[in-house]
Amino acid sequence: MTGADALVKCLREEAVEYVFGYPGVAIAPFFNSILDTDIKTILVRQEQHAAHSANGYARTTGKVGVAAVTSGPGATNIITGIATAFADSIPIVVITGQVDSKLVGSDVFQEADICGACESFVKYSYIVRNVNDIPRIMKEAFYIANSGRRGPVLIDIPIDIQKAHIKDFNYPDEAKLRTYRPTVKGNAVQIKKVFARLKEASRPIICVGGGVHLAHAEEAVREFALKNEIPVVCTMMGIGVMKSNDPMFFGMVGNNGNSYGNRAMNEADMIIMAGARVADRSISQPDLITANKTLVHIDVDPAEIGKNAGPEIPLVGDIASVFEAFNQQESVSSYDNWIDTLKAYKKETDDKKLKNLLERVRKASLVTPEEFIIQLCHKLKDDAIYVADVGQNQMWSCGNYIMRNGKFFTSGGMGTMGYSIPAAVGAKLASPDKQVVAVIGDGAFQMCFMELATMRQYHIPVKIVVIKNGWLGLVRQYQHFTYNDRFSVTDLSGSPELDKIAEAYEMNYIKLSNNSEIGDKIDAFLGDDESTLMEVDVNPSEIA
């Protein structure tokens, strides 16, 4: 048995279904050995997308996504995908081929120090120096990626190690790491403290982030909010934790959040932050949020607590286990006045927003993006997976997405353009029975539309909406406000005709150019289970 055989055997032990990748000489032994297994390989069209597809797969299944690429440029191309997974704490394992061990360090053809390059955005990385270490390293890598605070693990493996003979293959039952023991259970004393403070508080609020999804704690959080009647807001990564029609839910906070969510955060006297980083885009002045309120910060990563804001009650632990412990406690007093106030804010804002939207819809010559997203969400299947890209389309998606029983993915931390289509590919492979829709702008589309070939090759029917305005909309919008309409390097003239792109990749194509046809066109778009590209024409002056 060779090292490469051992690698794929480990993947089978980990019940890996798919490997997203791009071959090259330095990873050729691995891709040769994988032919002897039932693991399915997906050839992406650029290495970065292998990591994004693994990311979409991981977010859909809760399992580790796997990508494998070659050395040098293959490895450096996947860096953005690794960084994207790191920023959102998504469990993926990336295997990179490396030049022969004896040549490492001599700058030979296609050699790159990928572990060095990725050090600051992997959870951990390995350079395999001995073929007999493969089973242990693989076991550890999968465990590290998908425990504690999830994240990408990189395994760099020289070609000679892949070819070397392994003495005896023993896949360990568990990873034994003396340096890594993630805290799972929340401290009982701290949990009691939270409840003691809740009893004194009159305006508590829960702010949920992506950590709640990663811990699969959505139900526990919903139950806690409902049982204790505490309002909930979310960060961008926390979208989908609460169902949109949950009476305790008050939308997204932050720069791009809604006014009542932010107002609720400002006026609260106690914030329970769960699985959120308190980063600049969601909390504008982290220092100030503790000024006149109690901050409870729950996170599986102790380093996250107190990084951006000093909490009064830090609570380290797995979000699911902490909220399950919360739910064992007797429910606290009710906050009727507070909830009534928030509901009034919400109603007032929503009414105004709706009136304003109807007015815009009536006047618009092209499609009003918010109206489109709302109607799209209404027509999606209950459990559809919605992948938003980055840019104005993301803001419109986040602001108007309606969560029922589906999932919502986006590149929140890194804001990587071109994430949505490859991530949607991973999601669709993970749940072939579910509707998977990627919503993307025309800028990001041109960063990743080579993946339409992957979809075509492997018959992966993803629905793609391209919100097209001929500009890099979010930067244009920034230049509009900050530089008085001095638009610099944001004009996308020269972009291809999308109908021809769709034709070239044998996709159905639908064009939507005005508000009156939104409903019918979406019906046609979602009417079958084939790959469809929908072009939605939006005025460049629309503000997200």
Add this chain to the structure above:
Amino acid sequence: MKRIYSCLVENRSGVLAKVAGLFWRRCFNIDSLTVGETEDKAISNMVIVSSGDERTLEQIEKQLNKKLDIIKVKTFDESEGISQELVLVKIRYNRDNRKDIMENCQIMGARIVDLSKSMMTIKMCDTPERVQMFLDTLKSIRIVELARTGTLAVTKIKEQSDEK
């Protein structure tokens, strides 16, 4: 504020780079860093002295603990530890300043470990403050070469906690 982080780490290649990279990426200061093997060859001890505000110093400890190659981090203030530093300084002397230098060495407990007609090498091992104090006395003299280890530190003995 200064703080000392005494870290037991896996004695593997790349660990120093990973730890140094962490300080660089997160804009933490490294005032000094020393690395050496422990009694167990598989484990090295890294003593890092850093300075910053309370939040930064706390973050450093948490981020160090997060590193998978770090087995254990002991954090303490200077007052809670025994810190020592070694310096070797080669200077050029003349008849006028020779006596002063030798007197200073005697006062500060430094030793002359190498000597020629015009040059001498002095060794001093003491707390970082006293090492600095001694080096300050050499300011007017031409230093030819200087090598300094950085701070080594262990926590002060507390019978009960150390017995555990």
